[in-house]
Amino acid sequence: MGVQFSSPWFLLLLIPAGAFLYYAYKSDFRLGGFRKKLALFLRACVIILLIFVLSGLHGFTILRDKQVVYLADRSDSMGDTARLSEWIGKSMDAKGEKDGTAIVSTGLEGAVERKLSLSGEAGASLNAALEGKFTGLESGLQLAGNLFEGTADSRIVLLSDGEENVGSMAATGRLLKDRGIAVDVLPVPQREIRDAAVEELRVPDKLYQAESFYVEVMIKSTFKTAGELRIYEDNREIGREVVEVSPGENRFAVKGLAKSPGLHRYRAEIFMDGDESSANNAGFDFTRVDGPPKVLIVEGTPGTSGNITAALESGMIGTEVISPHMLPLEAAKYALYDSIIFNNVSGSNVGGKQMDMIEQAVRSFGIGFMMAGGDDSFGMGGYFKTPIEKALPVSMELEGKREIPSLGLILVIDRSGSMAGNKIELAKESAMRTVELMRSKDTVGVVAFDDSPWWVVPPQKLGDKEEVLDAISSIPSAGGTNIYPAVSSALDEMLSIKTQRRHIILMTDGQSAVQSGYDELTQTMVDNKITLSSVAVGMDSDTNLLQSLADAAKGRYYYVEDETTLPAVFSREAVLMAKSYIVDKPFVPAMQNAGDWASLFDQGVPGLYGYVATTPKASAQTVLTSPEPDPVLARWQYGSGRTVAWTSDLSGKWSKEWVSWPAFANTLTEIVKWTFPQFASSPYEVTTTAAGNQVKLQVESDSDNPPEKLIAKVAGDEAGEQTVELIQEAPGRYTGQVNVSKPGAFLMSLEDASGGNSVQAAPGTGFVVPYSPEYRIASGSGEDGLKKLAEMTGGRVLSWDKPEEVFDREATSRKVLHDWSYSLLVAALLLWVADIAVRRLALPWAAIGARLAAPLRRRPAPAAETGRDAGLDRLAARKDRAASFYGSGGGSAKPPAADGPVPEQPRNRGAGTGEAGGGGTAPAPGAAPAAGRKAPPEARAPQRPKVPQRERPPASAKPAGGTGGRSAGPPPPPPPPKSSGGKAMEAEEQSGSAMDRLLKAKNRNSR
Structure with a gap:
């Protein structure tokens, strides 16, 4: 343990500080004695402590222990990591008692297996969950470097093949070097496997329709083999070749033909004999083919799109007709088309996932969309609150435009255990969407059933929709399936409902426990004009029973494989019961806001015989309207794309005058072209x-x-x-x-998005993310990178045969500083408070000082102090002897014995008058004391035993030898007369009072 100063020049402040303290001691007259000394001492301590803080006083300790963090690469390219754990365990056996170890694993990111520990039994297991598809040594090194406590010789031991593909270990190595952390490396040999990989796939960035091109494939292999190379365009195989590969790089070219315009995705796959890794057997690329536009037509009824295809093809627009069930499940597929047309398609036939993709294609990638009307479109198709309705310029809800018959609707929903998960959630969403379509004068009830029915919402007028929706959202799933009690209970309640139309919707995914008794129920429904529609969800449902119930009760039967279509089915049923959505009467549309389409109708507008009623959205442009007025033709911009709503049909049922109109082909072509993406080339x-x-x-x-x-x-x-x-x-x-x-x-x-609203800035493009570089065939340069890292940080290249050499080195001594600034400041603050207390508080400081000094007085006094106290004691003894000689209380003193020699006393060197330290003697009887005379022997010698007094001599007799020296004459004369005796008494009292004053002064000084 030692001390040091970081700014020692501040210690020069001790010189002016000492001068200040000396001046304060001399000039401060308000305090005295012990109190002044204590205050000055406290102030001196405060100043010294503050100077130490300014000078940066630190303590330090010299340490020589070691800290090692093992960093294990556990990416997929490392194979089995058991050998790493075994090597780490053997290495830890050689560590010292005070050496600490920790373990970190790394894949894409680092993870701590074990924090720093001095225990030799901590273990070397590698169990942390990691993403092994990538090797991120940078992340692992950063995490390992943060585990050190900074109190020892710090070192990282990296076990890896060095084939990093995320980050840069060299950059992190420079940071570790600056911190004094060395990195030892243990290169892990690459696994010897037979591997062939698609290293690269290239197609031209841009192609024109009918243009020939080559798909270039580079295959890298570690062994010689043969196999098959297959090329796919949008998951459609366009080429297959048998190829032979040799170790190293092998390049092949497969000829292709750009048949259709749009974005196309290409994939190359290999199937090689003896290949031990399949994660790297595919490559991807994108290209765009420019050519005539192409429109995807989705028709609800087969064979009803002839009018549309003929009109578009006459305008040089390519078409492709599919059924709703053939809609793609990949977003890239929709990018092949410039626009999509729904021709009288029911929402119950379009999955929720496809609806999301179409809406996304319009909003984000500028693909056009148009919906043509019919019995199964718009509100009649169940598109209420679907992604398709969100993209269209019209709403499916009729907002108070006409009188719609009152509706009584009871939803019978299966809540058995088989409905758990996504099914019950979609069933609840379907019921809630149906309730939102209904009006306040309608009556709604919801009964959920398992083994027995449970009325979630008893039949009631739809006053508070939120309360009904909350009740529906709380339906749980549990129990078995028994349909009959639920339908019977719903029918009993429906008989008491008085509305213009009454309808029951039954939905289940299971088999009923009761198979009989339904004929009586359906007959009661028919007699009371109550209809029932049934929805069978999945193959496990009782399809025969459900279909027979719907047919007997004059309702509709739905078989649903994709449960995401349930909301559309329920919405469609609610709309069909209203019937007012279809306006079935002849009229001639009127132009309202045609804009640049006005020229299409200069020669007049043909008549129509019906349409599906909708409500235009606030920002939509209504081009043609009906007399009600309802929109017949409306358009708007939705995100990056454009959409059009044609609420009549295009098959000829309601529009036979339109499809026979000479300008029909040109008009429809222009309408569809308006929906095409607006950018032919990209400025980016x-x-x-x-x-x-x-x-x-x-x-x-x-x-x-x-x-x-x-x-x-x-x-x-x-x-x-x-x-x-x-x-x-x-x-x-x-x-x-x-x-x-x-x-x-x-x-x-x-x-x-500069102006607040997002506007498409460029046509859609594509990119691919290939398989992880972790699965690429290694180049073998990883070991060189590890050696450079060790050299940069001052580390070593370790050996698999000598795991103990991790600790086989002399630890670098390290000075660990201890900051005392806070402690010194706290001490200075406390002493400053004590200094204020000493100066300001009126306390018995002298008594406090005496108590504090009492332990010191009990110690043996120094020589000089002992001599001073002995002199005072002798002076007090002389006083006692003088008082004894002259008598106490004013009487005569007893003379010394006559028959004994009087010991000679040393000559007094003072000339006092009886004061302490003066050395004077008491005056002889009858005479004033004279200076320079010796004191009687009794005044200096210890007190002797009393002897009988002799008869006093006459008063006139005087001793012959004066007062000094040895007395050889007779004993002292008797006391003088009364007057002379009074003077002697005064001299004795004066001598005693002076001695008392001296003793009192001594006592005061000792305080």
Whole structure:
């Protein structure tokens, strides 16, 4: 333990401080004695402590113990990590008693296996959960460096193959070097495996329709083998070849043909004999094919889209017709089309996932969308509160426009155990969506059933929707399935409801425990004009029973494989019961706000025979209206795309005059073209770089006025997207990062958000995230990187055969500083408070000082002090002897015995008058005391025993030898006369009073 000063020059302040204290001692007359000394001592301590704080007084300790943190690379390329754990355990056996060890594992990120511990039994297990698809040695080194306590020789032992693919261990090594932390490395040999990998796939960035091109594939292998190479375009195989590969790089080219315009994703896969790793057998790439636009037509009824396809193809627009069940489940598929048309498609046939993707394609990637009417479209198709309704310019809800018959509706919902999870949640959402469609004059009831019915919402007028919705949302799932009691209870309640239309919706996914007695129920329904529709969810449902119930009760039967369509089914049923959504009468549409479409109707507008009633949204542009008025043709901008609503049909049922109109083909073509993406070329150059599970986006604009705020929207193969606000690093240059969880294809669009509203800034583009570089065939340069790291930080390259050499070195001594500033300041503050108390408080400081000094008085006094006290004691003895000689109380003193020699006393060197230290003697009887005379022997010698007194001589007789020297004459004469005796008494009293004063002064000084 030692001390040191970080700023020793401040110690020079002790010189002026000493001068100040001396001046304060001399000039402060308010205090005295012990109190003054104590106050000065306290103030001196305060000043000295403050000077020590300014000079940076620190304590320090010299330590020689070691701290080692083992960093184990546990990425997938390392294979079995048991050998790492075994080596670490053997190494720890050689550590000293005061040496600390810790263990950290790393994959994509680091994780602490065990914190620093001195115990030799701490263990070397490696069990932390890690993402092994990447090797992030930088993250592991940073975490290991943070575990050191800074009190010992610190060292990291890195066990890795050095093949990092995230971060930079060299950058972290420089930081560790600055902190004095060395990194020892143990290179782990690469596993010898037979591996062939698709290292690279390239297709041209841009193609034209019908253009031939080559798909270039680079395959890297560690052994010679043969196998098959397959090329896919949008999951459709377009080429297959048998190839032979040799160790190293092998390049192949497969010829392709750009058949259809749009964004296309390409994938290359290999299937090689003897390949031991399949994680690196696929590669991806994107390209855009320019050519004639293409429209996807989804028809609800097969064979009803001939009018649409004929009109578009006459305008050189390609078409593709599919059923709703064929809608793609990948976002990239929708990017192949410029627009999508729903031709009288029921929402119950479109899955929730497909609805989300279509809405996302319109909003984020500028794909157009148009809905054509019919019996199964708009509100009649159950699109209320769906993503499709969100994208359309019209709403499915009729807001107080016409008198709609009152409706009594009871929902019978299966809540058995088989409905647990997503099914019961979608069933509750369906019921809630149906309730929201109903009006306050309607009556609604909800009964849930398992083995027995449970009335969640007893039949009631729909006054407070929120209360009903809250009750529905609380339905749990449990129990078995028994349909009959629930339907019977619903029918009993429905018989008491007085509304214009009465309807029951039954939904279940199971088999009923009771299979008989339903005929009587359905007959009662028919007799009382009550209808029932049934919904069978999944293959396990009692489809025969449910279909027979719907047919007997004159309702509709639905079989649902995708439970996400349940909300659309319930909404459709609620709308169908109202019937007022369909306006079935002839009329001629009127132009309201045609805009640039006004020229399409210069020659007049053909008549229509019906349409589906809707409500235009606030910002929508209504082009044609009905007499009610309801929108017949409406359009608006939705996000990056455009959508159109045509509420009549295009099959000829309500629009036979339109489809026979000579201008029909041109009019429909122009309407559909208006929905196409608005950008033919992009003013932005987009570059993507994958690093670990992150993709860095870099966007550069060549525009003179680049946007202030740019947003990127990225969507994967599945529904859902990430919105990334790009950071403008320089004028026209933007960067951002996107987190990805797995390799695959991604679509991206750019939006300008400078003005508060997002506007599409560029056409959609794509990028791919290949398989993790962890699975690439290693180049073998990892060991060199480890050696450079060890050399940079002052570490060593360890051996697998000598694990004990981790601790086989002399520990570097290290000085550990202890900051005393806080303690010194606290002590100075306390002493300053004590100094104020001594100076300001009126306490018996002398008594306090005496008590404090009492222990010191009990010690043997120093020589000088002992001599001073002995002199005072002798002086007091002389006083007693003088008083004894002259008598006490004014009487005569007893003379010395006559018959004995009087011992000679030393000559008195003073000339006092009886005061202490003066050495004078008492005056002889009858005469004044004279200076220079010797005191009687009795005044100096110890008191003797009393002897009988002789008869006193005459008063006139005097001793012959004066007062000094040895007396050889007769004994002292008798006392003088009364007057002379009075003077002797006064002299004796004066001598006694002086002695008393001396004793009192001594006592005061001792205080």
